[in-house]
Structure formats: structure tokens, C-alpha cells
Amino acid sequence: MITPDAKAAQPHPHGDRSNNEERAGQRAGRELLFAFHAALRALKLYPVENQAVQNALAELDQVARGIAAVEGGITLRHVGDFFFINDLRLRVDLASYATFGSVGRSLRAHEIGQLDIDMGVGTSDWTTFLSLLARDPDSESPFTRFSERFERSPAQHILVSPIVGADGVSEFDVRQVAKQTYAHSIAVAREALQGVRMGRAVSVRRVKRAVQQIVDQVLNNESSMLGMTVLRDYDQYTFAHSVNVAIFSIALGKKLALSKQELCELGMGALMHDIGKARMPIELTTKATHLEEPEWEVVKEHPSEGLLTLLEMSGVGEVPFRTMLMAYEHHMKIDQTGYPRSRRPREPTLFSRIVAIADGFDAATSRRSYQAQPWLPDAVLREMRDNPDRGSDPLLVKAFISMTGIYPVGSVVVLDSFELAVVVAANPDTLSRPVVKVIFDDMGIPVTPPLLLDLNTTRPDSDEPVRTIIKTTDPERYGINIKDYFA
């Protein structure tokens, strides 16, 4: 049986639907689409009075009524290249691909994304609907025109809805929302990665929702969200790293003027870029010390495992290909000297190259497995810029630095006043003059509360900047925990 509507709000149905139900649902759905296709085809070939048409419509009516009686109604949705009947995604196989494709094209031509069929449906409803579907779509407003015609018809038991798709945004609060978003995203990343490790289904919708929130936060409150990235800790590193890579990637994508929809896609791939690690032995991915060569060879398989995991997780459709490629290509390097090695011609996608930079930056600045001592943020940027062996896309690195500033958020700097400060936000117009919080005065006394200074401002009595950064320093040298200033 196809899962009824009432279950729509329950956890991922792939996990709890029995095999028998799944098979029966697939069979029923397939019968419906085949009958739909046959009736539509007959109507295109012959006049409606023709016996072949009548037989095909009767067959469709019978199949639809049968499903509606069990399910209490039918929602047939066409999403991308896939069909869903109620909440069951119909499997396309070699015995059905052309039929499914044909029905899909017919609906798409009129920009119809969904049909809601109630239990009272009858042959006359189908005749009206399919006759309109068989017509050429309106060139300017296919759905509107179809909908107008259909609404004027006597058909009462089929509702049509358009294909959904658009950008959108929402925003509510500042720091607390950023923290909430960050914590929730870590939970979602953890759920996804642990789910894969345990062989459980992953809710792509939950990942998408988390990424949408990150996109909102980066679009509206970028510095707060970038500030969250310093809150990672060793125990949660794997999950926090995924979220950090998503934040940095989305912020860089914003710099490149990607649309919200593209940022969402970029964020999905970034959040799941290391999903292949969930298939690696946990003792290797969490090993505190240096990896031996054979161990390293195993860990290097995680991008390949990431691609396969995402493909297996969803079949085709739920997870976009670009997301899978970000998981696969993020260690390839611009000159293809990374891993996995490609036998066939390949240029990593723009999104993969973005994720590679975000991944490299966050990993280098973190205390984590295989790295007891993190690099200073500005040193990482310099390394990415200057060391071609890193294999970063130089243009994107430049764009990344123009986003983070020369002293990224979380950097501890020594000012020309001999005060110590922590960078809390970049100044887009003056990359070497970020916004800082002065945390120790020139006597080494903590400044409480920290003094917020925009280094781009000048002294009231001259054109000299209020302070200038002399250099960056290692916060551990002074026992500074930079998280204190972002929590």
C-alpha cells in the first residue's frame, strides 16, 4: 500500500516502509502511469468516441479508483525527472523509463507539477483533463492557461498545481539566531554522518532546511555567522567542520553573486562534502596522531566513498549531482595532482573548487585529528595564495581573502598600541583593517568588556587610523581562548 497522507509528517518513509508495501506501491504507481500514458496516447490518436479511447479511459479510471480507495485520494507529483504518488517515489527502470518520461513531458509542457485526485474521480474527469493535456500548451503561460480551461470544465475531482520553483529568503534575529543555526546545523551534520555510518536513511530535507538557514544567516548577518566558525571544538570537529565549510563556501558563493538557490546547492554539497568519511573506519578518521601510509591510503578513499554514498542514498533526484561532485572533487586540486586521480578528462566544478578552499582553510585552522597545532588563519591564507602545491584555484583564493579579509575572523592581532585584539568582522573595503575587539590593554590587563574598534576609522584629530595591526599572534601563547569572544 502507498503510505497514506497522514504519514507525511513522519520520519523518512524509506526507513520504515516494509518491502511488501514498497513493492505493492511501486506496482500500483506504475500501473497508474502506464494507464495514464495509454489513455493520453489514445486520445491523441483517435476521437474521444473511439472504442480504444473509451477502453483506455476506463482502464485508467479503474486503476485510479483502486488506488484512491485504498489511499483516500492520490497526489501525483512530478519533481525533476521523478514521480511521486502520495509520498512514494516511483522507481524508474528499464521497463518503464519511456512511459514515465512521456507522462512527465506531457505534464511539464503545461507546467503542471502536481495532480490531486480524490475518490470521486470518474471517466469524465479524466476525459476532460487528458483532452486538455493533449492540446498544445500556451506558449506564454502554459499552466495559467491550462488551469483556466480546466477550471471552466465540469471536472471536479482532479486538482492541478504548477511546478514549484523560486528563490526566497527570511531573516529574524542576529547573534542568537546565528548560534541557533550553527548548533542546529551541527546536529543535522551529525545526524547525516552518523546515519550513513549506521546505515540509516538520511533526511535530505533536514539537510536542506539547515542549509537554507545558513544561507539566510550568511546573506543577512555574514560576520556573525563567520564568527560561529571559531566555536568548533575537538570532540565535535567532524560535524562542526562540515558546517564551517558550508558557511565559508556560502560566504564565498555570495561574493561571487550566486543566486540563493545556487547558494543552497553549494551549501548542501559543502555540508556533505566529507560524508564519505562516515564509511571509513572510525579509528582512522579520529586518530589523534599522524597517519601511517597504509592508513592514509584508506582515508584518501573518502571522496570516492562520498560520491557513491550520495548516489546510493538517494538514487537520482533527491541529491543534486553537483552536491555529489563536491564530495568527490574537493581534494583533487586545480592541477589534478590530488585525489582521487582521474583517468578521464575532468575539471573540478566551480562549486567543488570553492569547497576545496573552504575545506582547506577550516581544516588548517582547526585543532583536529592528525593536527595537534592549528595554523594561524592569516598564515593559512598566505599559504593558499603562495604555495601552488596546495592546488587551490588562485582566483578563488583571492576572492576568498577578499571575503575573509587579510586577518580572518578569529585572528588574534597585536595592535600598534601593543594591545591585543581579536578580529570579529572583516571590512570589505579595507581588507587589512578589520573590526576587532581589544581584549588586553598595553599593560596586559584584560579589557572588560572588550572594546569594539573599527580599524578603518581614523582618530578625531587626524587622518591617522585609530589603530594599526602590527602582526598576528598565536592566541595560545597568551592563554587566550578566542571562543570566549564569540560564544
Add this chain to the structure above:
Amino acid sequence: MITGSEPVGETVDPRAEADEAAPVEEVLRALAAALRSYKLYERSNPMVDRFVAVLRQKLAELWDRTPQLRLQIEEDSIRWEGRIVYPTGDAGGELPFTFFKDGIRELTILPGFEEVEVLSLLNVLARAPVIREEEDDLITLLWHEDLDKLRYRSVEANSDGVELFSGSPDAAAEVDPEEVRNESVAPIGVSTDDFEEALYFLDEAELRLLREEVQREAERDLWGDVLHALLDLLEDGDAERQSRIIGLIGELLPTTLATGQFDRSASLLEELVAIGQQPGTLSPDGLRQTRDLFKILGTEETINQLMALLEEAPDHVGDAAVPRLLAFFPPSAILPLMRAVERTQQPAVRRVLEGCIQRLAESGREEVVELLKVDDPAVVAGALVWIGRLKIGTAIKEVVRFLKHADEGIRVAAVDAVVALGAASAASGLIPLLEDSVREVRIATARALGSLVYLPAREALEGTLTSKRMREADRTEKLAFFEAYGRLAGPEGVAFLNRILNDRSWMGRAETPEVRACAALALARIRHPSATESLNAAAQDREPVVRSAVARALRGEPA
């Protein structure tokens, strides 16, 4: 003016409070009613317009009293300023839960919302009951709607267990100022580049390059990227991974086909074959799985789907990738292909499929002979045709068996196959078919015997040519029989034909003009002086039909 705040210590008049809440209650009741109408009626229904108009009016009136409307969402109620404003009166209770179940806990509506965005919200809410787990929820849908005048606050489930660091700067110890000064004197790690911001700003050319990159990314062939990755991994993977990848390719292939990506499908299969042929690359299991995949490709269902696709989109038929794709069908596909050929109404599709059958038959002769066992006359007839075309002489015994088959199409195909095989030894089996009940079988048999020059049939043909049945046969059949006789009898048949052409009975009766004309054309086949002499004798015949046939025969023109 509704302020939402009360002076401390003042007594609040419950009636005044109720009056203040009344406009908010009216807005929410109007929202619920409009939503109900959205669910019940078509969008074009005037009832919907009426309810939406009321909602718009109530909202517009509200902005005279408050700059915004902030609502707290609970499971079964909505609060404003701490008071329950929905449900009130006879309103139903569904509205709060619609928001609540997906985690929305606060809504803020701003002036102007009633102009356009109210319709977006109603659309989203009307869809909410049918939203599915894999796709979206109310929040992801609202995100897509990009509403400026509606804001929401939501809670997320399952962020439990994530403890973010919550330290305090107060905990910081003092630092040694001398150390800071000393470090600053020797600024290791500082580059003058750090202050050369121009190094980091993107110039116009770089920005253009990046814009082009973004554009290229949008148009990128991601299918190709993913499939190349899978093929790379297939070549480098161990047995377990190879098995997973071939399984995945098997799942991806129907989609590439369904979306008309024949070139991609063909390339994928070509790559699979190439990898399979590299010694030691695929594991035994991988090879078996690959073979199974190709077997599925040749099943009737798959071929029917492909045919449906080609028939529906005739443009695909001319796609050069289609023959490449068909080249991967296994010999077992001959049967479903033959059935498909029988069914298709489109000559172009038939040609493509026949090309495929020919290739398969050439490489799978045994499969063609095996088709003779299929209980489908169209398939057996097709197989007989291909046995003839491919000259599969080893099948002659089976072919002869079908000369007596009940189906006339099969008998004709068997006769043609005997001819194509040049199997004179089997020709004796043809003679009885000269008297077959079906005209097409008789004609095919006569032509076959002529073509095989099977002399033992001469006597049987002579008997038929002078029979009453032949006089009543149509011209095509007569001609087939006479020409066959001419071809196999040679000069020895001139006397027989001359009698028919030129002789009369003692009472002066001759054969019918049509029979005589056919005899003349049969004589033309013999190409012997005696035949020419016979024809010359009839050159001035008084029957125009005979004269014309004789003239053509003498000129060597075809019948």
C-alpha cells in the same frame, strides 16, 4: 492605538483589552476563512476573491492601530500580546497547528503584506497538508517564497546534544605586556603584502572571469562528470566497489534513456564494454553483473520502452547515437525486436530496428534458428526471412518443416527461405504448394521453382498451366506460373508453350488471350531460336493482348 504595553500598576479593564484584541481576532478569522476557501474552491472562484478581499480589508484596517502584528504560535492557539486571539468565536482550530507542526513559533506580519504576499502565504498554506517528507516543509516553502512582509521564527528539532562553547571573556588571565612588545619588535610572519590590499582586490578582468565561471557552471554537463567519475572508480575499484558501481550504472541508465540522452547512454555502454575487455580489470562478479545489465537491455520490456520513446520523438530516430546504442543489444534481443518491427507504424523506426536485427542475426545465427521454436507466427516468419538472408544452410530441415505450417505467412516465408538458401534438394517439398489453397503461397512457390530451375516440377507445372484453375486465376498468378515454367523447362518447353500460344483445336478454339499472352512472355524467358520462331508466328495475332505481349517478348522487355 494598540501599543501592547500597559502602564505598570494600572488596572487593566478586561473589556478594553478585549476591544483591543478584536481587530487581531478578525484578521485571523479572515485568514482562516480565506485559507479554507483556498482549499475548497478553485483559485478563480469568486468566493475565494471575496474571502481574500475581506482579509485584505481587515489587515489594512489593522495598520491604523498597530505598526506590525506579531503573533505567538502554540499547538492549538495563536496569541497576541499574551492573549489568545485564535481560535475565538466559532473559528476552527487548524490554523495554529499548520504553523506549529513544522516548527514555526512566531509570525510577524508587516504593513503591505496584504497587497501581494498574502496570496503567496495562502498558496503555501494550502499546499501544506500535502507536503512530503522527502521534499519540503512549510519553512522550506516559505523560504522559497521570499516574503518581505512576513517574518517567522522557528524552532528546530534534534539540535539537542550539541553544546556550543559558552565561555566568558571575564575568565581571561592577564598577559605579560613585555612579551607582547617583544613579539611586536620581531614581527615574524608578517609580510608587507599584508598591507598591500591591491593584491587581494579582484580587478575587473578577474571579476569578469569569475562571472564567466559562474555562467559556465550553470551550463555544465554534470551527468558527464558523474558518469566519468563512476567509470574511473570502476576501473580502479576493488570487487565490492565495482559491484556497487555497476549497480548504480544500472540505475542511472534508464534515466539517461528516458531523457533522450542516447549519446550518453551509448558512450556509457561503450565504456563499460571497453573496461570489461581490459584483462583483469573487472572482477568475475563485476563481469557477470555487466553481462546481466546487457541482458536486461535486450528484454522485451526495455525494447518496447525504447520503441515507444523513438515513436514519440521521431527526432531521436535520426540521432546517430541510436544505432550505437542498439549495437549493444544482445542476440537475445532479436525476438523482441522482431515483435517491435511488426508493431511499429513508423517506417523510420522500422528501418532502425531492422538494422539492429540484421546485426544481431549476423552475429547470432543460432539465436535466429532458435526463434523458429517461438509460438508466434510473426516471429517465425521473420526468423525464416533472416535464415534466408543470412544463408543459414544448416537450418534447411527446419525450414522445410514450415512448408506445411498452417499459417500462410509462415509458408510463404519458408518458400522464400528455400529459394534464398538455394536449396534445390528441398524443392521437392515445394511441388504440393503449387496447389495450395492460398494464392500468395502458390505464386511464391511457382516463382521459387522457377528460380531454383527445379526440373522435376515441370510436369506438375504443365498440368497446372492447362487446368481450369489457371484459366480462372488472376493475371499475376498466371504470369508467375508461366514464367516459372519458361525458366525451368528451357528449350524443351517451347513446344508446350507454342501449342498454347499458336494452336487451335480442330474446332478452331484457342486458349484465352490472357493465357496466350502469358505463354508468349514465358517463351521470352527461354531465349532460344525455337522460342523466337514461335513468338514470330503470333506476331500478327488478331488479339491485341496477345500481339502486345508477343511484341514485348520479342523486344526482351519484362512482363
